[in-house]
Amino acid sequence: MSLHLEQLNPEQHAAVTIAAGHALILAGAGSGKTRVLTTRIAWLIQQGAVSPAGVLAVTFTNKAAREMQTRLGAMLALNPRGLWIGTFHGLANRLLRAHHREAGLPREFQILDSQDQLAVVKRLLRSMNVDEDRFPPRDVQYFIMRHKEEGRRAAEAGGADEASRRHAELYAAYDEQCQREGVVDFAELLLRSYELLSRNELLREHYRARFRHVLVDEFQDTNRLQYRWLKLLAGPGASLFAVGDDDQSIYAFRGANVGNMAEFERDYAGTQVIRLEQNYRSHGNILDAANALIAHNAKRLGKNLWTAAGAGESLRVFEAQSDADEARWMVEEIQSLAREGLRLQEIAVLYRSNAQSRVLEHALFTAGLAYRVYGGLRFFERAEVKHALAYLRLIAAPADDNAFLRVVNFPTRGIGARSVEALQDAAKAAGTSLYEAALAQPGKAAPFIALIESLREEAKDLTLAEKVELAVARSGLAEHYKREREGAERVENLSELVNAAAAFDGEEIERESGEEVDPLTAFLTHAALEAGEHQAGEGQDALQLMTMHSAKGLEFHAVFVSGLEEGLFPHEQSLVEKEGVEEERRLMYVALTRARRRLYLSFAQTRLLHGQTRYNLPSRFVDELPQGLLKWLTPRVKAVQPKPAHHFTAGSFARAPKRDPRFGGAPAGTGGAPSGFRVGQNVTHAKFGAGVIVDSEGQGQDARVQVNFGRQGVKWLAVAVAKLQAA
DNA sequence: CTGAGAATGATTTTT
């Protein structure tokens, strides 16, 4: 067995063999971070520095955890079962299952995904007669989640104002309800296990004594609670090894706190910091462009990627007339790459928001090019699958009211809103679950209760897959979808669920859920914690379409970064968020560094969005790249740079106000265009710089035009006064 | 309970 340490570069080698103590590894894109992480673990074990049981390795995604597991298995020729490798949530779940009593949870506690959580909140608000216009369920959910992720319980969550006090009350009621129903949401897994260990000294010391080496991947994506959780588990004498890249922090919107990286250094005096800057993925020009771009960010720990490979090709820039034009151009370019022998799966088209895929898909479909779009519903999130799982949940954990409500009348069996309300009243009065209430006073729900009872009885001695099959059949779900016109795919998914159960073997049960958990609960946990693939994989060679966010961690021979327009990217919303543009720039950095050999950048003058034609300026990110690295496929756009904005709240891109129909608003390009300016025309203004006319009204002296100045915002200007120059 | 039509929004996403 060899770890091939000699194949590592000096920095990688140093990171792998670093002495015990805390270490922060700043791992640039494509710098071999996973390799370092896994080799480090293997090296520690091989050296005898730690036993496999003494390692705790934490990732964000199941995919990353699996990859680490696989690589380690190959390196160590030992079953990596003894190692605690998993996602934050998976590991927290494991702790809670093992100590459910101490954590105050039922053995078969169920996990709520975001969908379930929202349903719980809605139900709560209704039962408390909360005005949903003043307290929208989504806001309440967000409030609860955000506070939990910061490690705050309801008691600490209230603010000074009335609304936040009310939110905190709802948070408290929500937690009580979850406790009653024996369910935990995602953040609760973390918070509950954190509290378990911080309050229970015996347990805490047990785990601290055990885990001598705690390793974290994608550290820049951790939220405050996750960081505290890590610090709690890595006790005195343990080594915390954090790998991350602040320049690739793109998840602030979901609670990630890049600040954890700087804090890490402060928390642990003597932290060893190693930078992995050699990139094994991209050619030099691509890296130079990425480096130059990210240098525009002020808040950085600092890092510069380099490669031993050559400079490679220039970055190709294309300015399209319209989004459709951009799509057509991409199709042509892709076809020509394919003719040169490049496989389609080696090409990715990246965009900022999912809505942008539509035009593209249309063009690809017309051209007959195979493509795969990432995003959308995943397997365990599909309605039919969730329904089937709800039946199984009721078998395993009857107190789960969410599950009860989801299927009590699905497929319909004559239990309408009235009957359900009666049950809810009865349950509330008796302080029991809906299921218990229905058991006591079945009423219209009698057949349903009988069904669940008999399912539970019959399922007792069946294998997991047989249980799932039984539920799918006896619930009437399969029948129901068979009768539906468009139900074929749903029926197929239900049988796929049976297959998934069959594939879910004992080893997985143990790994996912700790000791002695009933296989059904383990499977339900698996379904909640691993929502599954986005789409049927279809091993066929296809072009990859995805958002820049989902592209993180991937690489392709050729990458198209499309829609590089102010307002789209950086997104208009980001302009009003604190440090929003810096995060957008990091996203651009991520996008650029996905390409190995060829990088295309494109933007369109005109784009159809929300049924409205918008006239956008090229993204500032194009200007921020060294022009010498770019090869313009269309005449270069000379973006006139205005002085940095003071604090214009770019109330930009507001839908062009509807003109009073009485004045018969003149459409673009027709007679109504005032004073020689027309919609879509590029202009410059002495103060605001470059812009594009997006609307106009009035005639002669009263003529006004609306100009989109990008980061300076969108303004209505009187033509007679504004001294606009045609550009 | 169902279906039709209105209202409503509309970055990014993992667990």
Added chain:
DNA sequence: TCATTCTCAG
């Protein structure tokens, strides 16, 4: 624009 969610009539 368009997809989802809500409301109300039948």
